[in-house]
Amino acid sequence: MKILAINPGSTSTKIAVYENETPILVRNIRHTVEELSAYPQVIDQFEFRKNLVLQELEANGIPFAFDAIVGRGGLVKPIPGGVYEVNDAMKRDTLHAMRTHVCNLGGLIADELSSSLPSCRAFIADPGVVDELEDIARITGSPLMPRITIWHALNQKAIARRFAQEQHTHYESLDLIICHLGGGISIAVHQHGRAIDANNALDGEGPFSPERAGTLPAGQLIDLCFSGQFTKDELKKRISGRAGLTAHLGTTDVAAIIQSIEKGDKKAELVIDAMIYNIAKAIGAASTVLCGKIDAILLTGGIAYSDYVVSRLTKRIAFLAPIYVYPGEDEMEALALNALSALKGELPIQIYK
Numbered sequence: 367m368k369i370l371a372i373n374p375g376s377t378s379t380k381i382a383v384y385e386n387e388t389p390i391l392v393r394n395i396r397h398t399v400e401e402l403s404a405y406p407q408v409i410d411q412f413e414f415r416k417n418l419v420l421q422e423l424e425a426n427g428i429p430f431a432f433d434a435i436v437g438r439g440g441l442v443k444p445i446p447g448g449v450y451e452v453n454d455a456m457k458r459d460t461l462h463a464m465r466t467h468v469c470n471l472g473g474l475i476a477d478e479l480s481s482s483l484p485s486c487r488a489f490i491a492d493p494g495v496v497d498e499l500e501d502i503a504r505i506t507g508s509p510l511m512p513r514i515t516i517w518h519a520l521n522q523k524a525i526a527r528r529f530a531q532e533q534h535t536h537y538e539s540l541d542l543i544i545c546h547l548g549g550g551i552s553i554a555v556h557q558h559g560r561a562i563d564a565n566n567a568l569d570g571e572g573p574f575s576p577e578r579a580g581t582l583p584a585g586q587l588i589d590l591c592f593s594g595q596f597t598k599d600e601l602k603k604r605i606s607g608r609a610g611l612t613a614h615l616g617t618t619d620v621a622a623i624i625q626s627i628e629k630g631d632k633k634a635e636l637v638i639d640a641m642i643y644n645i646a647k648a649i650g651a652a653s654t655v656l657c658g659k660i661d662a663i664l665l666t667g668g669i670a671y672s673d674y675v676v677s678r679l680t681k682r683i684a685f686l687a688p689i690y691v692y693p694g695e696d697e698m699e700a701l702a703l704n705a706l707s708a709l710k711g712e713l714p715i716q717i718y719k
């Protein structure tokens with residue numbers, strides 16, 4: 367069976383072609399800020415990203431013939447994890463998604479491309495809105511604002527399964543805390559194969575990250591909203607996009623920030639150490655969800671390549687559980703293998719309503 371996986375990211379479009387379990391093409395097409403700035407809204411990038419996928423296939427001599435095309439899922443309604451067929455309800459909700467995020471294009475491109483092929487299915491898998499929270503985790507101090515979760519479900523679940531395989535056990539048998547250290551930072555508690563707690567990494571909960579503000583002082587935020595200094599869109603960007611490391615230090619490039627720390631940049635040192643401190647506090651809080659009975663803490667995402675960050679974080683959290691580091695992400699393989707398992711009937715194909 368042949369699978370095409372498409373993962374639109376804020377700075378890249380990743381594509382992979384799998385023949386059963388074997389990758390035959392894996393590409394990361396990078397985009398410059400100038401290139402993307404030609405498109406006022408994320409949805410305006412649809413044709414551009416779709417054509418890039420087609421060009422990449424052609425350039426690599428891959429015939430356009432697939433049994434399934436699977437895209438990174440968008441920020442639709444909260445749903446349990448797994449594989450979903452792209453349908454009209456999902457497309458409608460994606461086009462009116464509650465939050466702008468380039469992942470919204472994944473399922474739409476998969477659907478459009480698959481519609482030109484006979485008997486090719488379009489799927490998404492484990493989108494950022496996967497919601498397996500316990501009810502107790504939804505309650506906040508205001509009934510007007512229940513907790514929601516937006517997190518790196520696809521990579522976290524893929525890394526959890528990889529760890530379980532390495533330990534000769536099953537994801538469903540483990541109690542894990544997983545921390546994805548990327549442009550956004552998500553921390554989830556996985557109890558026996560369900561993510562019973564996870565932060566809203568995108569807009570306003572958890573540690574700050576290279577691009578996200580994380581939890582903010584609510585009173586000050588309200589004052590800022592009514593200060594007349596910013597439009598609604600500008601303020602939203604101060605929470606997600608132009609926030610975190612990039613707001614403090616003008617860059618999201620953690621390797622470059624660490625180089626400047628090594629040259630004596632004290633401000634950069636303070637800000638990175640504050641980010642590590644906040645990540646450690648959030649992992650500590652997550653440990654209480656499992657009453658401290660944690661099989662392992664898994665660190666993943668691009669920043670997990672950094673010894674500077676991982677060693678300092680480890681110092682603060684090592685008392686909680688054994689720590690395992692999986693730098694980068696497994697999203698392309700996870701997308702392709704989820705689609706393959708769905709086609710083979712090993713995973714249910716869920717219906718989005």
Ligand SMILES: Nc1ncnc2c1ncn2[C@@H]1O[C@H](COP(=O)(O)OP(=O)(O)OP(=O)(O)O)[C@@H](O)[C@H]1O
Pocket residue numbers: 375376377518547548549550551576618619620621667668669670671672694695
């Ligand atoms: N070798 C490295 N050392 C330190 N930091 C790194 C390294 N490689 C990548 N990073 C950092 O990882 C972050 C990006 O991580 P990642 O690629 O997982 O995120 P993304 O895919 O852009 O966004 P997200 O993971 O939130 O969807 C950036 O801040 C980048 O500077």
Ligand SMILES: CCCC(=O)O
Pocket residue numbers: 494516517518519549550551567568578
């Ligand atoms: C689903 C991804 C969350 C984030 O980008 O912060």
